Amino acid sequence: MNPADAAQRIDDLRASIAHHDELYYRQAEPEITDRDYDALKQELADLEAEFPLFALADSPTQKVGDDRSEGFQNYTHRERMMSLDNTYSDEEMREFIARVQRDLEREELSFVVEPKIDGLAVSVTYEQGKLVRAVTRGNGVEGDDITANARTIASLPNELKATAGVPVPDVIEIRGEIYLTLEEFQRINGEREEAGLQLYANPRNLAAGTIKQLDPAVVAQRKLEIVLYGRGYTEPVEALPATQEEFFAWVKAWGLPTVEKQWIAHSGDEVLAAIRELDAMRGSFAYATDGAVVKLDSIPLQRTLGATSKAPRWAMAYKFEAERAETLLRDITIQVGRTGVLTPVAELEPVQLAGTTVSRATLHNASEIARKDIRIGDTVAVEKAGEIIPAVIGVNLEKRKPECVPYAFPEACPACGTAAVQLEGEVAVRCPNRECPVQVRRRVIHFASRACLDIEGLGTAMVDQLVDKGWVKRLPDLYHLNRDDLLTLGKSVEKSTDKLLAAIEASKTAELWRFIHGLGITHVGAAAAKDLARVFGGLQPLADATMDAYIREKESVISGIGQTMAEAIVGFFADAYNRAVVDDLIAAGVQPEAPSAGGGGTLFAGLTFVLTGTLPTLTRNEAAEMIEAAGGKVSGSVSKKTSFVVAGSEAGSKLAKAEKLGVAVIDEAKLREMLAGA
Numbered sequence: 224m225n226p227a228d229a230a231q232r233i234d235d236l237r238a239s240i241a242h243h244d245e246l247y248y249r250q251a252e253p254e255i256t257d258r259d260y261d262a263l264k265q266e267l268a269d270l271e272a273e274f275p276l277f278a279l280a281d282s283p284t285q286k287v288g289d290d291r292s293e294g295f296q297n298y299t300h301r302e303r304m305m306s307l308d309n310t311y312s313d314e315e316m317r318e319f320i321a322r323v324q325r326d327l328e329r330e331e332l333s334f335v336v337e338p339k340i341d342g343l344a345v346s347v348t349y350e351q352g353k354l355v356r357a358v359t360r361g362n363g364v365e366g367d368d369i370t371a372n373a374r375t376i377a378s379l380p381n382e383l384k385a386t387a388g389v390p391v392p393d394v395i396e397i398r399g400e401i402y403l404t405l406e407e408f409q410r411i412n413g414e415r416e417e418a419g420l421q422l423y424a425n426p427r428n429l430a431a432g433t434i435k436q437l438d439p440a441v442v443a444q445r446k447l448e449i450v451l452y453g454r455g456y457t458e459p460v461e462a463l464p465a466t467q468e469e470f471f472a473w474v475k476a477w478g479l480p481t482v483e484k485q486w487i488a489h490s491g492d493e494v495l496a497a498i499r500e501l502d503a504m505r506g507s508f509a510y511a512t513d514g515a516v517v518k519l520d521s522i523p524l525q526r527t528l529g530a531t532s533k534a535p536r537w538a539m540a541y542k543f544e545a546e547r548a549e550t551l552l553r554d555i556t557i558q559v560g561r562t563g564v565l566t567p568v569a570e571l572e573p574v575q576l577a578g579t580t581v582s583r584a585t586l587h588n589a590s591e592i593a594r595k596d597i598r599i600g601d602t603v604a605v606e607k608a609g610e611i612i613p614a615v616i617g618v619n620l621e622k623r624k625p626e627c628v629p630y631a632f633p634e635a636c637p638a639c640g641t642a643a644v645q646l647e648g649e650v651a652v653r654c655p656n657r658e659c660p661v662q663v664r665r666r667v668i669h670f671a672s673r674a675c676l677d678i679e680g681l682g683t684a685m686v687d688q689l690v691d692k693g694w695v696k697r698l699p700d701l702y703h704l705n706r707d708d709l710l711t712l713g714k715s716v717e718k719s720t721d722k723l724l725a726a727i728e729a730s731k732t733a734e735l736w737r738f739i740h741g742l743g744i745t746h747v748g749a750a751a752a753k754d755l756a757r758v759f760g761g762l763q764p765l766a767d768a769t770m771d772a773y774i775r776e777k778e779s780v781i782s783g784i785g786q787t788m789a790e791a792i793v794g795f796f797a798d799a800y801n802r803a804v805v806d807d808l809i810a811a812g813v814q815p816e817a818p819s820a821g822g823g824g825t826l827f828a829g830l831t832f833v834l835t836g837t838l839p840t841l842t843r844n845e846a847a848e849m850i851e852a853a854g855g856k857v858s859g860s861v862s863k864k865t866s867f868v869v870a871g872s873e874a875g876s877k878l879a880k881a882e883k884l885g886v887a888v889i890d891e892a893k894l895r896e897m898l899a900g901a
């Protein structure tokens with residue numbers, strides 16, 4: 224390549240990498256696979272090496288990708304957070320081992336091999352053993368302060384445990400990854416699919432999108448997890464062990480969640496053998512892994528080697544290829560969801576991928592198909608990373624047959640023939656017919672499921688029959704089933720029919736949260752349903768509540784319910800059809816059992832509290848629950864009627880307002896004292 228072409232290509236590569244960085248780090252919605260992204264970076268690094276004249280200090284090859292986003296305070300790490308150099312090849316891994324041996328002029332060195340967690344990098348600071356701050360990697364120098372959100376992570380302890388032989392340093396930055404389990408990922412994506420929202424491609428992107436939510440209440444509804452494995456600034460520095468292996472034991476002793484296993488290796492061969500072993504077992508880990516990290520074990524020797532502007536010289540990531548295969552796209556079928564969303568599914572010529580046979584893959588929505596120009600009869604590339612749902616990532620155009628025509632998304636619902644609609648601002652296309660049999664079936668199955676009303680005998684097969692016969696068109700119909708009708712159903716015997724009717728009857732007095740969950744309101748899972756039951760105490764008050772009951776001056780009034788969810792709830796009941804369903808359920812004799820008011824406490828009866836800032840040990844949710852359990856109210860905004868403002872660190876305008884209005888301001892310790900009845 225001549226220098227002029229190289230300069231042009233380097234420019235193009237830098238622009239394209241910047242574009243993908245923005246999508247990946249800030250929006251958590253990458254357009255290309257990691258493999259393709261890494262290839263762009265490799266090409267740029269190679270060109271910069273060949274044409275050093277065009278190498279720049281601020282080239283993406285020299286910097287840590289920046290994840291900082293709007294709405295968060297920046298916080299400067301006491302010690303920089305680095306990225307890792309990476310490779311996909313055995314040969315380069317051997318070269319790395321050899322280079323470290325050469326640079327240190329020693330052959331007998333120990334390396335540790337660890338899982339590379341595919342989450343979101345975070346630094347958690349403990350001072351005097353107490354959790355004080357959580358910050359994203361940002362640009363490596365400063366990141367977003369996500370302390371309030373990190374406090375919703377149940378597995379992240381507020382305090383480090385001190386044990387014999389493992390001192391707790393005065394100050395330590397501990398590095399790790401925030402992630403979502405596959406199960407939680409599927410649950411949330413399922414809800415998004417029902418709501419017609421864009422799906423997240425993998426748990427990493429969803430975890431990244433979640434931690435950057437400005438509303439900790441929304442974060443708390445998704446069960447984020449954390450795993451910690453590295454160290455940053457430590458004081459006093461003597462309070463650290465001499466090896467990475469020992470540090471791993473310390474992290475465990477402090478009571479922090481860490482990686483399942485570490486391997487010790489002494490040569491390139493041993494390192495590669497450990498990587499193979501890790502690859503074979505990583506499917507059983509709770510988090511997704513995208514490779515292995517190989518680190519020099521000795522911490523003093525790590526210091527000797529130091530770091531480049533971007534990554535330590537003593538570590539190297541080995542990335543696993545996501546498994547990919549080509550196969551024929553035989554057909555595109557359309558699935559109808561509970562809320563009528565029409566989801567296209569790829570029907571594939573079965574193909575072996577990551578140890579399983581894949582014959583179906585999600586195509587997400589009509590615009591995804593159009594963007595990738597996927598046509599029936601095409602040869603498509605299917606990718607499956609770990610346990611993740613297989614996805615069609617592109618078309619092999621060289622194999623496109625001339626008779627393949629662009630895919631036309633159906634204009635009518637395949638289940639009932641109603642013309643499909645696309646609501647403004649939504650990617651999804653829906654069947655608007657409330658009595659569409661597939662939607663009804665799904666709604667009733669959800670309502671009767673274990674997680675909702677738990678009606679025994681109302682499984683999929685029974686629901687199918689009830690819907691097919693036309694006996695159940697809406698949820699209230701369940702409470703008007705006719706015994707004689709039921710007895711006409713082929714296999715049904717008297718005994719099971721009576722049992723089913725009794726189970727349906729008994730469900731009328733189930734706990735309130737089960738009904739709320741069973742209605743299938745977008746975003747409202749079991750946890751949120753419990754919050755709503757506690758606050759509203761009945762179906763009618765819940766249906767009547769306005770936005771004001773949830774949000775005042777942009778702040779959530781109810782712990783656990785944020786702006787998005789509140790809008791979904793109010794929107795649901797504003798719909799005449801849904802409203803009639805609720806009215807008819809009540810008319811049919813549904814009388815849910817309300818939770819005892821305010822958790823039974825009276826200590827705080829008549830008192831209103833406002834929470835602001837970060838409390839030292841409690842999350843805002845926990846504090847709100849304790850206040851409500853004692854009979855108090857928690858409000859989102861300060862007024863003259865506020866009894867107390869509970870302020871933590873970095874309390875902002877609410878504290879100022881409290882001081883202006885002369886409202887009493889207390890801290891967490893005082894709140895606990897009051898709760899203890901002192």
Ligand SMILES: NC(=O)c1ccc[n+]([C@@H]2O[C@H](COP(=O)([O-])OP(=O)(O)OC[C@H]3O[C@@H](n4cnc5c(N)ncnc54)[C@H](O)[C@@H]3O)[C@@H](O)[C@H]2O)c1
Nearest residue numbers: 243247253255256257260305306307337338339340344516
């Ligand atoms: N698809 C896209 O558009 C796109 C865009 C940007 C970045 N990316 C992906 O992100 C990668 C670059 O991101 P990166 O700089 O975060 O690097 P990286 O993810 O390749 O590796 C560095 C990170 O690994 C993490 N890590 C996980 N387990 C670890 C362990 N046991 N020990 C030490 N660190 C561990 C750390 O957070 C560290 O910051 C690229 O390789 C690419 O795959 C993709």
Ligand SMILES: [Zn+2]
Nearest residue numbers: 636639654659
């Ligand atoms: Zn339909």
